[in-house]
Amino acid sequence: MNEFIYNIAVWIDDTPYSAMLHESYYMYNWVESTHVLTLMVSLGMLFLIDLRMLGYAFPDVPASKIAERLNIPMLIGFTVMFITGILLFYAVPVRSAQSIWFRIKMVLLVACAINAYLFHKRMSESVSSWDCEERAPKRVRTGAVLSLVFWTIIVICGRFIAYDWFDCDYEQSALVEFVAGCIDGQTRF
Amino acid sequence: MPITILGPYSRTILTIFVIAAVLGFSFTYVRIDVYTALMPFFEWMETTWFGYIGKTWGAAFATIQAGHLIGLAVLGGCVLVSDGRLLGLILTDVPHRTVIDRADAVFFWALVTLLLTGIFMACGVAMKIYYLPVYWYKMLALAGGILFHYFIRRPLLVHDLNSINSTVLKMTAIASILVWFLVAATGRWIGFSG
Numbered sequence: 001m002n003e004f005i006y007n008i009a010v011w012i013d014d015t016p017y018s019a020m021l022h023e024s025y026y027m028y029n030w031v032e033s034t035h036v037l038t039l040m041v042s043l044g045m046l047f048l049i050d051l052r053m054l055g056y057a058f059p060d061v062p063a064s065k066i067a068e069r070l071n072i073p074m075l076i077g078f079t080v081m082f083i084t085g086i087l088l089f090y091a092v093p094v095r096s097a098q099s100i101w102f103r104i105k106m107v108l109l110v111a112c113a114i115n116a117y118l119f120h121k122r123m124s125e126s127v128s129s130w131d132c133e134e135r136a137p138k139r140v141r142t143g144a145v146l147s148l149v150f151w152t153i154i155v156i157c158g159r160f161i162a163y164d165w166f167d168c169d170y171e172q173s174a175l176v177e178f179v180a181g182c183i184d185g186q187t188r189f
Numbered sequence: 190m191p192i193t194i195l196g197p198y199s200r201t202i203l204t205i206f207v208i209a210a211v212l213g214f215s216f217t218y219v220r221i222d223v224y225t226a227l228m229p230f231f232e233w234m235e236t237t238w239f240g241y242i243g244k245t246w247g248a249a250f251a252t253i254q255a256g257h258l259i260g261l262a263v264l265g266g267c268v269l270v271s272d273g274r275l276l277g278l279i280l281t282d283v284p285h286r287t288v289i290d291r292a293d294a295v296f297f298w299a300l301v302t303l304l305l306t307g308i309f310m311a312c313g314v315a316m317k318i319y320y321l322p323v324y325w326y327k328m329l330a331l332a333g334g335i336l337f338h339y340f341i342r343r344p345l346l347v348h349d350l351n352s353i354n355s356t357v358l359k360m361t362a363i364a365s366i367l368v369w370f371l372v373a374a375t376g377r378w379i380g381f382s383g
Contacts, residue, residue: 033377039258040373044266047259051295058291061283069280073269155262156255163247 002181005097010188012093021091028091035084042077043151045070053144055135062131067123094188098168098180101160108157112150119143204340208333227319234315243313253309260302261373267296268369272362285350293343300335321382327375334368 012018021027051057052066089096096102122139130137136144166172168182169189176182214220234240243250271292273279280288311318318324342365350358 029381033374036258036377037370037373039262040265041269043259043262044264044269047263048266048270048295057295058288061280061287061291065280065283070270073273073279152255152259155258156252159251159255159258160248163251165247 003183005181006094006183006186006188009093009097012090013188018090018093021087031084031087031091035081035088038077038080038084039155040077042074042081043155045074045077046151047148049074050144050147053136053140059134060132063133063136064123064127064131067120095167096161098182098189099161100166100176100180101157103179103181105154105157105161108150108154112147112154115143115146115150119147200340200344204336207336211329211332231315231319234312237312239309239312240315243309250310250313253306257303257306257310260299260306261376264296264299264303265369265373267292267299268365271296272365275358275362289346296338318379321379323375323378323382327372327379330368330371330375334372337365337368 021031048057049067049070052059052061052063058066089102119140122143123136126137126140135141164170166176166180167189168177168180168186172180172182235244243253270279271289274281274283274285274288274292342361345353345357345361
């Protein structure tokens with residue numbers, strides 16, 4: 001599996017646009033800046049929805065209203081983040097694919113998607129009975145807390161990707177090599 | 190008393206005066222004297238406990254950076270919701286007053302998070318940022334943002350919003366979004382410099 005991922009990453013790395021994007025100081029920085037600054041739209045809205053469920057933000061505005069109205073800008077923000085995220089991976093495919101932090105981030109993104117699905121399902125099932133209450137029921141609050149925790153770790157992992165502590169071109173422990181998917185004798189990093 | 194003479198717009202006029210004075214000051218040689226005088230303070234910042242941790246423990250620095258980003262995200266969310274409401278783009282079926290007041294409460298804590306994590310980060314790379322022009326642009330933008338929010342936007346929005354010209358409200362909202370975007374953009378720019 002790791003060899004397959006490595007080969008795909010090398011193939012992407014060999015495409016001319018990958019190198020062009022990586023080597024373009026301004027373009028790469030524009031993409032990275034957009035990825036980071038869109039946090040204000042995507043995570044900003046998401047955290048406000050989660051904080052509403054916990055009773056810390058907009059406690060006197062119906063929860064369904066906050067969730068529905070902020071959902072659209074949040075999804076627009078996440079779409080931009082997703083596109084710029086793919087471009088960032090495209091620019092540095094091998095190192096990203098073999099980054100422990102990138103891998104944790106991807107797993108957590110899947111966990112966040114599942115949590116968001118369950119959160120909306122639980123909310124739509126019961127919101128009419130607690131819509132105007134300051135705090136959502138425990139099941140919904142648990143989803144909000146999980147969302148806050150997962151996304152906080154995702155942001156931390158995103159920052160950690162920039163550091164080379166566990167990169168495959170350094171000598172690493174067997175555990176790190178396994179988790180990062182380092183390949184014996186690999187020539188591309 | 191000047192406050193009485195200036196009437197209800199005293200804080201707005203004083204804030205504009207302060208911003209104009211800072212801009213005027215930045216074109217004089219006094220700016221260089223102040224810049225030089227601040228150097229020992231930045232040298233001291235690096236010797237503090239925060240500075241020591243920031244320089245020697247990369248994981249702690251990156252984690253605090255992530256906290257800074259989350260603070261920025263929440264602050265941005267509050268600004269967009271509050272100003273989006275003033276522009277009639279979001280939560281249009283919730284009263285202005287409710288959206289603005291509730292968003293302001295969260296905004297305050299997001300700003301506190303940004304400032305605390307920002308101080309920690311600045312201590313870790315104090316001498317680097319001292320020589321970065323963009324760091325000073327960010328500080329000016331941040332000071333402008335805080336002054337604008339607490340001394341222009343908030344006093345204006347304390348009044349009955351129906352009595353305020355809708356163009357003024359929209360201009361205030363656009364200015365608020367732009368000033369906080371400028372703070373975020375200059376912050377990102379620091380990452381590319383030096």
